[in-house]
Amino acid sequence: MREFRYERATDAASAVALLAAESDGAFLGGGTNLVDLMKLGVATPGVLVDVRRSTSTEVIDLPDGGLRIGAAVPNADLAADRRVRERFPVLSQALLAGASGQLRNRATTGGNLLQRTRCGYFTDVTRPCNKRAPGSGCGALEGVHRNHAILGQTLEGPGTCVATHPSDMAVALTALDAVIRVLGPDGERAVPMADLHRLPGEDPSRDTTLRHGELITAIDLPALGMPSRYRKVRDRASFAFALVSIAAAVRVTDGVVADARLALGGVAHKPWRASAAEEALRGRPATEESFAAAADAELAAATPLRDNGFKVPLARNLVVRTLLQLTEGTR
Amino acid sequence: MDTEITLRVDGGTHPLTVDTRTTLLDALRERLRITSPKKGCDHGQCGACTVLLDGRRVNSCLVLAVTVDDAEVTTSDGLAEGDREHPLHRAFLDNDAFQCGYCTPGQVCSAAGVLAEARAGWPSTVTDDLTAADVDLTDDEIRDRMSGNLCRCAAYAHIVPAVAAVAEAEGVRR
Numbered sequence: 001m002r003e004f005r006y007e008r009a010t011d012a013a014s015a016v017a018l019l020a021a022e023s024d025g026a027f028l029g030g031g032t033n034l035v036d037l038m039k040l041g042v043a044t045p046g047v048l049v050d051v052r053r054s055t056s057t058e059v060i061d062l063p064d065g066g067l068r069i070g071a072a073v074p075n076a077d078l079a080a081d082r083r084v085r086e087r088f089p090v091l092s093q094a095l096l097a098g099a100s101g102q103l104r105n106r107a108t109t110g111g112n113l114l115q116r117t118r119c120g121y122f123t124d125v126t127r128p129c130n131k132r133a134p135g136s137g138c139g140a141l142e143g144v145h146r147n148h149a150i151l152g153q154t155l156e157g158p159g160t161c162v163a164t165h166p167s168d169m170a171v172a173l174t175a176l177d178a179v180i181r182v183l184g185p186d187g188e189r190a191v192p193m194a195d196l197h198r199l200p201g202e203d204p205s206r207d208t209t210l211r212h213g214e215l216i217t218a219i220d221l222p223a224l225g226m227p228s229r230y231r232k233v234r235d236r237a238s239f240a241f242a243l244v245s246i247a248a249a250v251r252v253t254d255g256v257v258a259d260a261r262l263a264l265g266g267v268a269h270k271p272w273r274a275s276a277a278e279e280a281l282r283g284r285p286a287t288e289e290s291f292a293a294a295a296d297a298e299l300a301a302a303t304p305l306r307d308n309g310f311k312v313p314l315a316r317n318l319v320v321r322t323l324l325q326l327t328e329g330t331r
Numbered sequence: 332m333d334t335e336i337t338l339r340v341d342g343g344t345h346p347l348t349v350d351t352r353t354t355l356l357d358a359l360r361e362r363l364r365i366t367s368p369k370k371g372c373d374h375g376q377c378g379a380c381t382v383l384l385d386g387r388r389v390n391s392c393l394v395l396a397v398t399v400d401d402a403e404v405t406t407s408d409g410l411a412e413g414d415r416e417h418p419l420h421r422a423f424l425d426n427d428a429f430q431c432g433y434c435t436p437g438q439v440c441s442a443a444g445v446l447a448e449a450r451a452g453w454p455s456t457v458t459d460d461l462t463a464a465d466v467d468l469t470d471d472e473i474r475d476r477m478s479g480n481l482c483r484c485a486a487y488a489h490i491v492p493a494v495a496a497v498a499e500a501e502g503v504r505r
Contacts, residue, residue, distance in 0.1 A: 003332055006351040006397045028398070035354070035393045036374050048351075050398055076387075080453040085461040096456040100479025101444060103375060105387045106394065238456065238478035 001038050008050045012183050012217050015054040020185040020213035022047045027215060029072065029111030032103050037116060041125045042132055055110065055217045059083065065223035071110030071216045075169065076101070078109055088221060090228035090247050094172035097232040100239050110216035113170055113180070113196065116207065117163035117269075118241055120144060130161050131204040138162060141305070147243060150304045150311045151268045154200040161204030162305060164266055165197060166241050171265035172230055174273050175247035178221050184214035197270030204269070226251035226259060231322050233314060242266035244315045248322045252286045252330040260323075262298075264315060274298045277319065286327045288320060295319035336400035340365055341409025349396050356380045356391040359406070367407040367436040371481070378480035381437035381444075382406050388444025390479075407436030410443060418497045419443060426493035430484035438480045442494045445476045449503040467505045468498040 009015030019025045025047035028034060037043035056070025059081050067083060078084060079095035099107065121127040121139035128137035138160040140148055148162040155162070170193075178193040196208055210216075228249035234240040245265035251258045260281040262274035277298035284290040295316040302312050338345045338358060345363055356373075359365045359382070368391050371379035375390040382391045383405040391404075410417040419439045422428070429435045449466040457475045458466070466472070473494050474487075482490065498504035 001352045004351055005332055006334060006395070028395075031395060031398070032375060032390070032393050035395060038352075039373065048395075052398070076448075076453070080448075080451070082462075085454065089461050092454065092461055093456070096454060096458075100378065101448065101476055102378060102381055102388050102390045102441065102479045103393075105444070106384075106389045238475045 001041070002044045002046070004038075004045055005047045006050065007047060009054045012051075012054045012215055015049050015051045016183055016185060016213055016215050018049045019047075019215070025049055027051045029108040029114075030074070030106040031111075032099075032107045033111065033115040037123070040123055042116075042123055051110075051215060052108065054215070062220065062222075065225075067221045069109050069219040069221065071108060071218055073109045074105055075099070075107045075109065075112055076104040079104065088172075088176060088224055088228065090175060090230045090249060091169070091172045091221070093230035094168040094232075094245075094247060097230060097242075097245070098168040109169070109219055112167055113173075113216060113219075114208065115167055118166045119148065119163040122163060130159060131163060131200075134158070134203070134205050144307075145305045146307045147241070147266070148305060148308055149268045150302045150308060150315070151264075151272055152199045153269065153303065154202070154204065155303065157202070159200055159202040159204055161200035161269065163200070163204070163269055165207070165268070165270050167271070168230070168232060168242065168245060168265060170197070171245055171263045171271045172247040173219065173221075174263035174271040175228070175249055175261040176221055176224060177261070178219050180216055181218040181220060182210065182214050183217050184211055188217075190220075193271075194273055200269050207269075224249060227326050228261075229322060229326050231318060232265070233318060244311055244318055246315075246318050246322050248319075248326055250281075250286075250323060250326050252327050255285055255331060257281045257284055257286050257290070260294075262294075262319065264298075264319075267311060267315060274319070276301075281323075286323075286331045288324060291320045291323040292316070294323075334397050336397055338363070338396065338400060338404060339402070340404040341406055347396075351395065351397050353396045354392050355382070355394040355396050355399055355404070358396040359391065359404070365406055365408065368440075369433055369437060371434065371437075376481075377434070377437075378441055379434050379437040381440040381480065383440055383443060386447060388441050405440070407439045410439065417443070418500065419493070422493040422496045423490075426489045426496065427486075428489040428493035429482070429486050434480060434482045438477070438482065438490060441477060441480045442497070445473070445494065446498060446501055446503060448476070449498065450501070466503055468495065468503050470495065473498070
């Protein structure tokens with residue numbers, strides 16, 4: 001591990017000022033991903049600015065029935081929060097489907113959003129990876145890619161990248177239209193969850209649209225007011241990343257889909273908002289046929305790799321099954 | 332880069348000068364010779380290094396020592412009260428819940444965390460009713476909640492009843 005200086009910031013403004021002054025620094029939250037990447041030589045910050053005491057560890061009520069989640073709230077506490085369990089079950093379920101009890105106790109909400117891909121070529125410094133070492137190539141494209149992306153990849157050129165975003169929580173926050181509150185050297189801004197993460201495009205080294213020195217301070221959840229659910233398919237029942245996951249919320253009125261929010265995990269470089277499926281669902285009868293047509297509308301754009309074509313029917317079936325479960329009794 | 336910290340572990344206080352790169356696990360084992368937390372994978376995947384940090388179970392291999400100089404660390408050793416073992420220690424012995432024993436201190440600390448989380452009413456991914464007031468630590472619940480602890484001897488079939496026995500005694504299993 002490269003040597004680094006350790007700084008502890010007591011508030012968000014001083015954390016931002018400390019990091020903005022460094023060219024190769026990083027914020028440290030729970031460290032469950034960053035410390036691991038430092039051990040592997042994938043992350044090599046010269047300065048760590050510890051922000052676990054710089055942002056809130058509280059979840060507070062917003063006037064519209066929504067919630068504001070402090071960036072330092074541990075994943076375990078957020079999953080167990082009664083208001084989240086009752087009003088946003090999709091978020092509790094997503095958090096509880098991720099990692100282990102030990103990791104959820106230490107990992108923070110802000111840090112969960114900023115975790116890096118678990119692509120085996122990214123985490124092995126002896127392999128080519130355009131995300132870790134731009135221009136070195138993509139080992140996964142023709143290599144081991146059974147659990148890689150099927151949507152929105154960059155399949156040729158210097159930006160080639162087929163990695164997925166690993167977070168379960170972020171998939172739920174995408175379906176919930178969360179707003180990420182960010183403090184930077186130029187002040188505060190609010191980033192819609194859909195705009196926080198990037199597709200690889202020409203530059204897979206950048207996972208997010210955050211600028212140097214910007215710190216996530218809180219996550220706002222607008223009121224939801226409809227049933228929601230998270231489902232995750234993985235190789236084993238617990239403590240494994242998703243092959244495909246889904247966060248869904250749907251409202252049915254008189255047998256017709258009045259509103260639907262869908263996001264998929266394990267399929268792309270970012271949590272994948274299934275806008276085409278949502279569009280195809282609205283105003284349609286809440287039937288298995290409609291749900292299948294919506295899934296097909298979304299997955300028409302899929303470009304699976306040699307060994308991950310199974311994810312396309314898996315995602316389709318997961319969309320249909322989850323919507324059927326969510327609408328049981330209203331159809 | 333050397334930094335001075337104070338670690339509070341199992342009731343003792345230890346001033347230390349550590350390189351900022353030192354993990355809590357390495358500080359405990361290599362500097363303080365507190366060896367009940369074990370190094371397995373060193374990447375947060377096996378749970379052998381599990382300790383309680385202010386009462387919450389964490390992987391000590393992923394925690395930098397400099398970040399916890401204001402926290403109380405409890406290892407499996409520290410769960411015992413003097414010569415009297417913790418009920419989980421006794422349950423692991425009674426149920427023959429290990430073979431080589433390497434993962435056991437991490438399993439015990441993790442189980443202590445599981446019991447505390449159940450008393451607090453925390454759900455898991457196998458909990459049917461997220462809004463239920465109380466947790467019932469069924470075998471399925473114990474398996475999921477303990478999934479961050481690997482046992483290469485595969486003593487799982489005995490670990491589950493060991494945790495269940497203490498859960499029952501503590502009123503978090505029906």
